[in-house]
Amino acid sequence: MDAERAPDARSQEPDLPPEEPPEESPQETAPGEDSGTPDGPAPGGEEDAEPSIRERTEQSERRRRFRREGLPQLWADISGKGGNANVSGGDQTINQFYDGSGPAPRPVSVLPPARVRDVERYTVCTSSSTRLAARLARDPVVLLRGRPETGRASAAYRALLDWSAPVRGPEDTPLGMLRTEEGLTAGDLSEAKGFVFDAGDFNPGDSSAGDAPRTSAPGSVIDRLQVLAEEAKCRIVILVTEKYERDVLVVEHEPADAMEVFRRWLAADGSPGLWTEHRFGEHLSALPDLLAGHGPARVREYALEIAARLRDGRRSLPEVLGTLRLDPRERLRQEFRRENADETRQCFLISAGVLHGLSEAEISGSALRLAELVREVENDKDRRGPRVWGYLHTWLNRDGLSCHPPAAPGEGHRVLLRQDPTAQILSVAWEEAPVLRGPLYAWLHELTGRPDERIAIRAAQGVAHLAACDFRNVRENFLDGWSKDGAKGKRDLVKYTLEAAALNPALAPLVHELLDAWSTGNLSKRTTATVVYGSEIGVRAVSRALEVFRRTILLSPAAGQSTGNWPLHLTVTASVAEIYTSTTAERVLAELGAWARSGSPGLRRTAAFAFVWLACLPSSGDPDRPPLTGYRHMPELPELWCNALAWGRLTGSGSAVPEVWRLLGQWAGRPECDPVVDQIFRTTAARHPDLRMPLRFSLRAWHGWELITADRRAALDGLLSRR
Structure with missing residues (x-):
C-alpha cells in the first residue's frame, strides 16, 4: 500500500462494510500554552492517570518474554524442531527458541555457555567427528553429510570444540548456530569461534531445494561462507543430507553409539550407580530396542527419565522399560482409558500441561476447580473433593512432571514439564474424554479471566491445542467472543491463542x-x-x-481529527513495538517514516507514539530487541524525531510528551x-519553526546538566538559526 495514502481513503474502498461506532474511550485533550520547559507542553487529558510510556514498555516486555517462553513447549512433538529445539531434529546441545518454520530472528545465534559445557562432557566422540575436526584445521567451511536426526549437529559441535581445544578451552570457546546466510556479515560470525548451519536438502543442482532460507545457488553460498569465515577467523560446519551430490569438502557422518550416549547422560544426571544397582547389564537386550532409531536428544530424554523413575523407587527397571516402549502420546491416552482412574490426577495433568512453569499452588488449585466442574457435569456435586496435599505426591507421579523448589524466597514451588507431549494434554483429553469438553471450556474461560496475566496467557495458549482438535469450535466458543468484547485484555487473549496456533503448520492456514477476514472487516474486527x-505472526x-496497522488507523472514524482516538493509537503502537526485532527493525522504521511524512493526522500521530515507545524499550541485552540507537544511520530517524516532538506539542499526549524530550x-x-541530532536541528529549522524555542531551552538545560559542551551547544544553536 502507498505510504502517502490520503486520510479519506475510506471512500476509495467501497467494498468495506459500514463502520461500527467507535468504542467509548477518553480522547486526547487539546494542549495548553507552551510551558517553556525542556519537557515540552504541559501534559493534560485523562490518559495522565494511565501508566507512563516507560512503565507501559516495561510491562509489555515482561508479558512478551513470558508469552514467548511458553511458545516452544506447544508443538514440539509435531514439528520435531521447536521448543527445547534441536538444530538437526534429533541432536542435543541446542536449546534455542525456533520452531523450524518462517524467518529466523537473527542470522546467528550463540549457544549459552552451559550448552558448550554439555558438548564437552556428554557428546560421544566418533570417527566422523574426529575426521571433521582434522578437516576444520585446514578448511574454514566443511560439510557433514548424513541422515537427519542422527546426531549430526552433536558431532559438528564436538568437532568444532576439538578443533579449537589446542588453543582455547571449552569454557572460552563460544559456539553458535547459523540460521541463514542472507544478510550475513563477518561481524555476525565474530560472535563465536564455530557455527553449525543446517542446510536441509542442499544440492548444487537445485538452487531451490532444501528447507533452509536461501536465495542464492548452493555453490555460491559455500564460496561466500568461506570468505566470511576466513575474515572472521572462525569455522562453519554445514549439515547436508544424502541428497547432496558433491564430495568436495564433505565428511560422511557416522552416528554415535546410542548405548554410549545413554550411559553418559545417565551418569550426567548424577546417578552413575544406577547402572549396577538396577542391573542394567541384565536388560541390555531391551535397551537397544528402546533406543533404536532415536537421535541423541531423545536418548538423553530416555536416560534422564529412567533415572528419575528409578530414584522414585516405585517401579523396577523392567517395569520402567516396559512403559517407555509406548509412544509418549499413547501413554497420555492410557491415562484417560484406565478403569477406576483418579480423576483428580487427570485434572492435575491437564492443569500442569496448561499452566506449566507456574507455582504448584496455582496448578493444584486450578486442578481442583476443574475437578469440581467435572463433578457438576456428572451430577455428583455433593461428593467431597480431595485435599490438595493428600494427593499431590500421587498427582506428581507422572513421567515428565516434577516439582521444583522456589527460585526466590516467597515464590512457592513450581511444577515443570520435561519436553514431551504432556504439554499437549489438552488435545488428548479432548479426544479421549468427550465428557470433559464442556468442563474444559468453562475452566479455560475462568482461567483466561483471572487477574494474574501469567495464568491468562498460559490458558489462552492452551486453547490453541483445542484449536488443533476443532478450530471452528474454538473460534465460536472463545475467539469470536473475545474479539467483540471491549473489556481490557480480551483481544490480547485472541493474540495469545492465535500466535500459539500459528506455530502449528496444520493450523497456520486457518x-x-x-x-484476512478480520483485517477487511469493521473497526472492531x-x-x-x-x-x-502484534505477535510472532506479524514478525x-x-x-x-x-499494512493492517496502517489500514486500521486510516479507516478509523477519528483518523482525520487533530486529537484522534488515543486507545486506538496505543493499540497500534503496542503492536508495532511487538514486531520490532533485529530482522524487521529497518522495515518497521521505514514504514513509520512514511507515516510521519504522510498527510494523515492519524498516521503521523501513531508514528510519533510508536517511535517514542521504541526509543523507550528497556535495555534487556536481548539481541532480538536491538536499541534504536543501532539504526541511527537510517534517513528516517531525523524526521521521526521531529514528528514525535511536533505531535507531542500539538496533542498534549500525556506522558509521551516529556519522555520524548528526555530521550x-x-x-x-x-x-x-x-x-x-544535527539533522534533527536542521529539519527543525526548515520545517518546524515552532520547535525552535523549546529546543533552545533544551540546549541550555543539556549544557547545564553537562550532557553537551559549550561548543556543541553553540553548534546546534547555529543550526536552528539557519533557514
Whole structure:
C-alpha cells in the first residue's frame, strides 16, 4: 500500500462494510500554552492517570518474554524442531527458541555457555567427528553429510570444540548456530569461534531445494561462507543430507553409539550407580530396542527419565522399560482409558500441561476447580473433593512432571514439564474424554479471566491445542467472543491463542484465513487483527502486519481529527513495538517514516507514539530487541524525531510528551548520535519553526546538566538559526 495514502481513503474502498461506532474511550485533550520547559507542553487529558510510556514498555516486555517462553513447549512433538529445539531434529546441545518454520530472528545465534559445557562432557566422540575436526584445521567451511536426526549437529559441535581445544578451552570457546546466510556479515560470525548451519536438502543442482532460507545457488553460498569465515577467523560446519551430490569438502557422518550416549547422560544426571544397582547389564537386550532409531536428544530424554523413575523407587527397571516402549502420546491416552482412574490426577495433568512453569499452588488449585466442574457435569456435586496435599505426591507421579523448589524466597514451588507431549494434554483429553469438553471450556474461560496475566496467557495458549482438535469450535466458543468484547485484555487473549496456533503448520492456514477476514472487516474486527498481528505472526509477515496497522488507523472514524482516538493509537503502537526485532527493525522504521511524512493526522500521530515507545524499550541485552540507537544511520530517524516532538506539542499526549524530550537529551549526550541530532536541528529549522524555542531551552538545560559542551551547544544553536 502507498505510504502517502490520503486520510479519506475510506471512500476509495467501497467494498468495506459500514463502520461500527467507535468504542467509548477518553480522547486526547487539546494542549495548553507552551510551558517553556525542556519537557515540552504541559501534559493534560485523562490518559495522565494511565501508566507512563516507560512503565507501559516495561510491562509489555515482561508479558512478551513470558508469552514467548511458553511458545516452544506447544508443538514440539509435531514439528520435531521447536521448543527445547534441536538444530538437526534429533541432536542435543541446542536449546534455542525456533520452531523450524518462517524467518529466523537473527542470522546467528550463540549457544549459552552451559550448552558448550554439555558438548564437552556428554557428546560421544566418533570417527566422523574426529575426521571433521582434522578437516576444520585446514578448511574454514566443511560439510557433514548424513541422515537427519542422527546426531549430526552433536558431532559438528564436538568437532568444532576439538578443533579449537589446542588453543582455547571449552569454557572460552563460544559456539553458535547459523540460521541463514542472507544478510550475513563477518561481524555476525565474530560472535563465536564455530557455527553449525543446517542446510536441509542442499544440492548444487537445485538452487531451490532444501528447507533452509536461501536465495542464492548452493555453490555460491559455500564460496561466500568461506570468505566470511576466513575474515572472521572462525569455522562453519554445514549439515547436508544424502541428497547432496558433491564430495568436495564433505565428511560422511557416522552416528554415535546410542548405548554410549545413554550411559553418559545417565551418569550426567548424577546417578552413575544406577547402572549396577538396577542391573542394567541384565536388560541390555531391551535397551537397544528402546533406543533404536532415536537421535541423541531423545536418548538423553530416555536416560534422564529412567533415572528419575528409578530414584522414585516405585517401579523396577523392567517395569520402567516396559512403559517407555509406548509412544509418549499413547501413554497420555492410557491415562484417560484406565478403569477406576483418579480423576483428580487427570485434572492435575491437564492443569500442569496448561499452566506449566507456574507455582504448584496455582496448578493444584486450578486442578481442583476443574475437578469440581467435572463433578457438576456428572451430577455428583455433593461428593467431597480431595485435599490438595493428600494427593499431590500421587498427582506428581507422572513421567515428565516434577516439582521444583522456589527460585526466590516467597515464590512457592513450581511444577515443570520435561519436553514431551504432556504439554499437549489438552488435545488428548479432548479426544479421549468427550465428557470433559464442556468442563474444559468453562475452566479455560475462568482461567483466561483471572487477574494474574501469567495464568491468562498460559490458558489462552492452551486453547490453541483445542484449536488443533476443532478450530471452528474454538473460534465460536472463545475467539469470536473475545474479539467483540471491549473489556481490557480480551483481544490480547485472541493474540495469545492465535500466535500459539500459528506455530502449528496444520493450523497456520486457518489462522491467516481468519486474520484476512478480520483485517477487511469493521473497526472492531480490524482492531482485533491489529492486536493479533502484534505477535510472532506479524514478525513472520511484517509487510502484511504493517499494512493492517496502517489500514486500521486510516479507516478509523477519528483518523482525520487533530486529537484522534488515543486507545486506538496505543493499540497500534503496542503492536508495532511487538514486531520490532533485529530482522524487521529497518522495515518497521521505514514504514513509520512514511507515516510521519504522510498527510494523515492519524498516521503521523501513531508514528510519533510508536517511535517514542521504541526509543523507550528497556535495555534487556536481548539481541532480538536491538536499541534504536543501532539504526541511527537510517534517513528516517531525523524526521521521526521531529514528528514525535511536533505531535507531542500539538496533542498534549500525556506522558509521551516529556519522555520524548528526555530521550532527545540522552541522544544529544552521545557522540555517536551527533549526526542524527544535527539533522534533527536542521529539519527543525526548515520545517518546524515552532520547535525552535523549546529546543533552545533544551540546549541550555543539556549544557547545564553537562550532557553537551559549550561548543556543541553553540553548534546546534547555529543550526536552528539557519533557514
